[in-house]
Amino acid sequence: MAALFNTVPRHEPRLMLAEPMLSMRGISKSFGEVKAVIDVDVTVYPGEVLGIVGESGSGKSTLLRMMNLEDTPEAGSYHLSLPDQEERNLFTLDRFERRMLRARHIGIVYQNPHLGLLMGHTSSGNVAERLLIAGNRNFADLRSRARESLQASEFPLERIDARPRELSGGMQQRVQLAKAIALEPAVLLLDEPTTGLDVSVQALVLDTLKRLQQERAITMVLVSHDLGVIRTMADRVMVMRRGRVVEQGLADQIFQDPQHEYTQQLVHAKL
Amino acid sequence: MDMQVSKSGASPVLRVEGLSKQFEMHHLRRTLYAFEDLNFELGEGEFILLKGENGAGKSTLLRTLYRSYRPRAGHAFYHTKEGVIDLAAAADVDIAVLRRREIGFVTQFLNARPRVAAEEVVAEPLRLAGTPHAEALVEARRWLAAFGVKKQLWPAYPSTFSGGEQQKVNLARALILPQRLLLLDEPTASLDHTARKALVDRLTELKASGVAMIGVFHHPEDVAGLIDREIHLKAIKIEDEADNVVQ
Numbered sequence A: 001m002a003a004l005f006n007t008v009p010r011h012e013p014r015l016m017l018a019e020p021m022l023s024m025r026g027i028s029k030s031f032g033e034v035k036a037v038i039d040v041d042v043t044v045y046p047g048e049v050l051g052i053v054g055e056s057g058s059g060k061s062t063l064l065r066m067m068n069l070e071d072t073p074e075a076g077s078y079h080l081s082l083p084d085q086e087e088r089n090l091f092t093l094d095r096f097e098r099r100m101l102r103a104r105h106i107g108i109v110y111q112n113p114h115l116g117l118l119m120g121h122t123s124s125g126n127v128a129e130r131l132l133i134a135g136n137r138n139f140a141d142l143r144s145r146a147r148e149s150l151q152a153s154e155f156p157l158e159r160i161d162a163r164p165r166e167l168s169g170g171m172q173q174r175v176q177l178a179k180a181i182a183l184e185p186a187v188l189l190l191d192e193p194t195t196g197l198d199v200s201v202q203a204l205v206l207d208t209l210k211r212l213q214q215e216r217a218i219t220m221v222l223v224s225h226d227l228g229v230i231r232t233m234a235d236r237v238m239v240m241r242r243g244r245v246v247e248q249g250l251a252d253q254i255f256q257d258p259q260h261e262y263t264q265q266l267v268h269a270k271l
Numbered sequence B: 001m002d003m004q005v006s007k008s009g010a011s012p013v014l015r016v017e018g019l020s021k022q023f024e025m026h027h028l029r030r031t032l033y034a035f036e037d038l039n040f041e042l043g044e045g046e047f048i049l050l051k052g053e054n055g056a057g058k059s060t061l062l063r064t065l066y067r068s069y070r071p072r073a074g075h076a077f078y079h080t081k082e083g084v085i086d087l088a089a090a091a092d093v094d095i096a097v098l099r100r101r102e103i104g105f106v107t108q109f110l111n112a113r114p115r116v117a118a119e120e121v122v123a124e125p126l127r128l129a130g131t132p133h134a135e136a137l138v139e140a141r142r143w144l145a146a147f148g149v150k151k152q153l154w155p156a157y158p159s160t161f162s163g164g165e166q167q168k169v170n171l172a173r174a175l176i177l178p179q180r181l182l183l184l185d186e187p188t189a190s191l192d193h194t195a196r197k198a199l200v201d202r203l204t205e206l207k208a209s210g211v212a213m214i215g216v217f218h219h220p221e222d223v224a225g226l227i228d229r230e231i232h233l234k235a236i237k238i239e240d241e242a243d244n245v246v247q
Helices: A060-067 A095-105 A123-133 A139-152 A169-181 A199-216 A227-233 A251-256 A261-270 B058-066 B092-101 B118-128 B133-146 B163-175 B193-208 B220-226 B239-244
Strands: A022-031 A034-044 A049-053 A075-080 A106-109 A187-191 A220-223 A236-241 A244-250 B012-025 B030-043 B047-051 B073-080 B083-086 B103-107 B181-185 B212-216 B229-232
Touching: A022 A060, A034 A060, A034 A244, A049 A060, A049 A227, A060 A187, A060 A220, A095 A106, A095 A123, A106 A169, A123 A139, A123 A169, A139 A169, A169 A199, A199 A227, A199 B118, A220 A227, A227 A251, A236 A251, A236 A261, A236 B092, A244 A251, A244 A261, A244 B092, A251 A261, B012 B058, B012 B212, B030 B058, B030 B212, B047 B058, B047 B220, B058 B103, B058 B181, B058 B212, B092 B103, B103 B163, B118 B133, B118 B163, B133 B163, B133 B193, B163 B193, B181 B193, B193 B212, B193 B220
Parallel strands: A049 A220, A049 A236, A106 A187, A187 A220, B047 B212, B047 B229, B103 B181, B181 B212
Antiparallel strands: A022 A034, A022 A075, A236 A244, B012 B030, B012 B073, B073 B083
16 A cells, blocks of 8 residues: 555554554455455554544445444454453354343444334433343343433433434434443444434534543544544544555544545545 | 754754655646655754745645655654654554654644633643643643633633634643644744743743754744754755646
């Protein structure tokens, strides 16, 4: 990639002493004839926000689904820095193990709240369900922790018993977020979390995300086609096109000095 | 360009060798040359003034050192406690570590998030470095006051401020943490007298404590007492540029 851009190639990290929180190597995934993701590596360090941008069909959401262990690639390995999992390629886990790992260590917020929430259960019930799957059986504790998590997501507590289907889009995203962070996940995955919301609501949800990220040093992977969202949130950015990573860099560098022709098109289209 | 060596014998902070930057503008099918083969040294507590006409590459050099821009060739050896790191080639995460810890970029433009109070904007670098929130806020208010930002503005959003007030918030934020290397991109532009004095006082204090600085100033007389050396940049003339001109 470096040769193509006529820039000084980058070294391996030396000052960053922490091990990556998330690391994927050589990920390839096809759907029939279509190669959705082609030989992609991803590294995210603790407390970092990695933004993944690209147009529809670039493979960014497929990659995120694999991070959430909803899908398995044909090739590649996946490691999270967890106390008892470090040596294991997570793609070798069986369905039950995946479910437990997801419940305990991975939080996700989908663009479509129907994917992340039970629309007919109460908001606090949705959050408590996550805690329940992870093994918490104490009712009073479940309720109070769900409440805490909803509060951290700036969900109005007087509506704690409302069902997601009775809530606005922005509020539904806050319930998803509360559910995702309830167990302090190793990594929080965000798939177009504010796409489709009114601009003003989008800004408020992003404020909440940013505040939580800073206060709790949450490691995040954020997928969006909206460059404004990526710019607000991400420390580093990966640009995907047709299944491949065409460029990656510090967020300000990607926006101020994009190297790849496609990234330049993206950035110029925004400004 | 010959190496400009630091004269004072101060221990080196930065040694730039053969640093070059160009922009490939794919949609225009042309290359914009910013600077070629720069060589200079910057020692502890030294202050270099960058001079040159508009378009000579002064701001581009600062952004390349900060790695908002990626260099085409060369090195920028930066001396850390852990050894020498080449800013031209360091991993992105290492650059992020250095930005949090010891390399600051001061510009006239506000880059804070919307809907965050001015005092929180200023306190943020301290908080991220581990200072308790309340303590960071006290320090932030002290700096806002020093730069002449009125008290009633402290809890308001800087995005609603005038340009000059925004710049003060930005400066307070950029200078609240002691750094080792400061990149200054016209920080005095459009500042009033109080803020300018606060800025120069702070830079003087930082220089005395060993912070190395390199910067562009619209009015270099503001910092005349701080300047150790000057580097003149010249816009690069490309001979075959005529080929790119639409006939």
